[in-house]
Amino acid sequence: MRLDTSHMRYLSHDDFRVLSAAEYGSKNHEVIPTNILHQLGGLRSTSATNRSISELAKIGLISKMRNAKYDGYRLTYHGYDYLALKTFLKRKTVYSTGNQIGIGKESDIFTVGDDAGKENVLKLHRLGRISFRSIKNNRDYIKAHENLSWKFLSKIAAEKEFAFMKALYENGFSVPVPIDQSRHCIIMSLIDGTIMRRLLTHDNPSRLYSTLMSFIVRLANHGLIHCDFNEFNILIKDKFDTPEEEIVVIDFPQCISISHVDAKRYFDRDVESIKSFFKRKLNFESDYFPEFDRDVKREQNLDLLVNASGFSKKEVKEY
Numbered sequence: 001m002r003l004d005t006s007h008m009r010y011l012s013h014d015d016f017r018v019l020s021a022a023e024y025g026s027k028n029h030e031v032i033p034t035n036i037l038h039q040l041g042g043l044r045s046t047s048a049t050n051r052s053i054s055e056l057a058k059i060g061l062i063s064k065m066r067n068a069k070y071d072g073y074r075l076t077y078h079g080y081d082y083l084a085l086k087t088f089l090k091r092k093t094v095y096s097t098g099n100q101i102g103i104g105k106e107s108d109i110f111t112v113g114d115d116a117g118k119e120n121v122l123k124l125h126r127l128g129r130i131s132f133r134s135i136k137n138n139r140d141y142i143k144a145h146e147n148l149s150w151k152f153l154s155k156i157a158a159e160k161e162f163a164f165m166k167a168l169y170e171n172g173f174s175v176p177v178p179i180d181q182s183r184h185c186i187i188m189s190l191i192d193g194t195i196m197r198r199l200l201t202h203d204n205p206s207r208l209y210s211t212l213m214s215f216i217v218r219l220a221n222h223g224l225i226h227c228d229f230n231e232f233n234i235l236i237k238d239k240f241d242t243p244e245e246e247i248v249v250i251d252f253p254q255c256i257s258i259s260h261v262d263a264k265r266y267f268d269r270d271v272e273s274i275k276s277f278f279k280r281k282l283n284f285e286s287d288y289f290p291e292f293d294r295d296v297k298r299e300q301n302l303d304l305l306v307n308a309s310g311f312s313k314k315e316v317k318e319y
Contacts, residue, residue: 003081003085003097003100003110003122011055011056012052012055014041014043014048014049014051014052015052015055015056016086017041017042017043017052018037018041018043018049018052018053018056019052019056019061019062019075019079019082019083020040020041020083021036021037021040021041021042022037022056022061022062022073022074022075022079023075023079023080023083024040025037025040025075026074026075026149026151026152027152029072030065030067030074030149031065031067031070031071031072031073031074032072032073032074032075033070033071033072034049034050034053034071034072034073036072037049037053037072037073053073056079057073060076060078060079061075061076061078061079061082062074062075062076062079063076075151077126077151080151080183080184081124081185083182083183084124084182084183084184084185085097085185087182087183088112088180088182088185088187091180092114092115093114093120093179093180093187094112094113094114094122094180094187095112095113095114095115095117096112096113097110097111097112097113097122098110098111098112098113098119099111101121104232106125106126106127106157106253107123107124107125107126108123108124108126109121109122109123109124110122110124111190112187119190120179120187120188120189120190121176121187121188121189121190121191122185122186122187123158123161123185123186123187123188124154124184124185125154125155125157125158125161125184125185125186125253126150126154126184127150127153127154127157128150128153128154151184154183154184155183155184157184157253158181158183158184158185158186158253159181160252160253160306161186161251161252161253162178162181162186163306163307164224164252164253164255164306164308165178165186165188165252166178167302167305167306168219168224168252168302171222171300171302173215173218173219173222173249174215174244174245174247174248174249175248175249175250175252176188176189176190176191176248176250177189191235191237191248192237192238192239193235193236193237193238193248194235194236194238195231195232195234195235195236196231196232196234196235196236196247196277197231197232197277199231199236199281199282200281201282202282205278205282205284206284206286207243208236208243208246208247209274209278209284209286210243211243211244211246211247212229212234212247212274213271213274213288213289213290214244215229215244215247215249216229216267216270216271216274216290217290217295217296220258220267220292220295220296221296221297221298221299221300222299222300222301222302223257223258223259223298223300223301223302223303223304223308223311224255224256224257224258224302224303224306224308225255225256225257225258225260225263225266225267225270226249226252226254226255226270227254227255227256227266227269227270228251228254228270229249229270229273229274230270230273230274230277231273231277231281232251233249233250233251234247234248234249234250235247235248235249235250255306255308255309256303256308256309256310257303257304257308257309257310257311258296258298258303258310259303259310259311260308260309260310260311261310262310263292263310264292264293267290267292267296268292271289271290275289
């Protein structure tokens with residue numbers, strides 16, 4: 001599957017203004033009345049607005065909606081994709097789009113090329129595929145925005161993930177290079193490696209196990225717990241110089257602070273996920289595994305830097 005970008009070159013300036021109006025109007029309206037689209041778009045005449053609405057609806061960037069009070073339009077995920085890609089094109093962080101390389105419960109992953117021809121990764125957050133209760137329980141920062149649409153909750157998730165990735169990358173953690181973020185989308189470096197869940201054998205499982213457990217502890221010592229540290233969110237590189245460089249960890253929207261009330265439970269769950277995978281897939285078991293109370297010793301405050309869930313206002317004052 002490829003991202004459909006064929007329409008991008010054909011939209012007029014008026015079309016773009018109406019689409020931007022649909023985005024802005026979505027913050028306060030589930031269904032945006034035509035007259036509101038006209039007011040927000042600022043076009044000279046209602047006929048011009050109606051022409052743009054017709055064009056945008058024809059290619060699926062907005063959709064006609066009917067409710068009990070009035071008829072109107074809704075910005076689609078396809079339209080939201082367009083707005084993000086338009087921003088990336090303007091910033092020259094995306095020049096071309098490639099094939100889909102991954103699909104998850106909450107995201108779609110594509111390859112993209114920049115204006116220099118370098119291949120990177122585009123991640124589009126798609127909250128709404130799983131239940132809201134599941135997301136809300138795992139991500140405290142969403143609770144304050146329960147009334148927002150899935151598109152804007154996806155935007156919050158993308159902003160949070162990009163902030164986590166940037167902070168971790170700048171502190172020497174083995175994560176993709178964060179390149180750009182707009183709305184619900186993130187651009188990051190493409191990793192030459194294999195998702196860990198596909199591993200059937202490994203030439204040194206003891207070394208890999210130790211590297212992964214060390215990552216969990218080091219991350220916690222910097223103030224964060226991944227909360228979804230498993231074979232689906234770990235890449236194994238084909239070429240590396242040190243054991244630490246063999247892995248690259250991805251997917252951070254659900255990270256929490258080590259001060260979170262459930263920090264120990266999530267830390268233990270991350271540890272257990274690795275233990276279970278190595279026993280199940282690589283037939284490897286170790287007597288050693290990290291423990292939250294014994295091994296976690298705060299060295300840095302990345303949880304404060306990225307405003308991670310669970311970091312209290314009292315602790316903010318202390319730090």
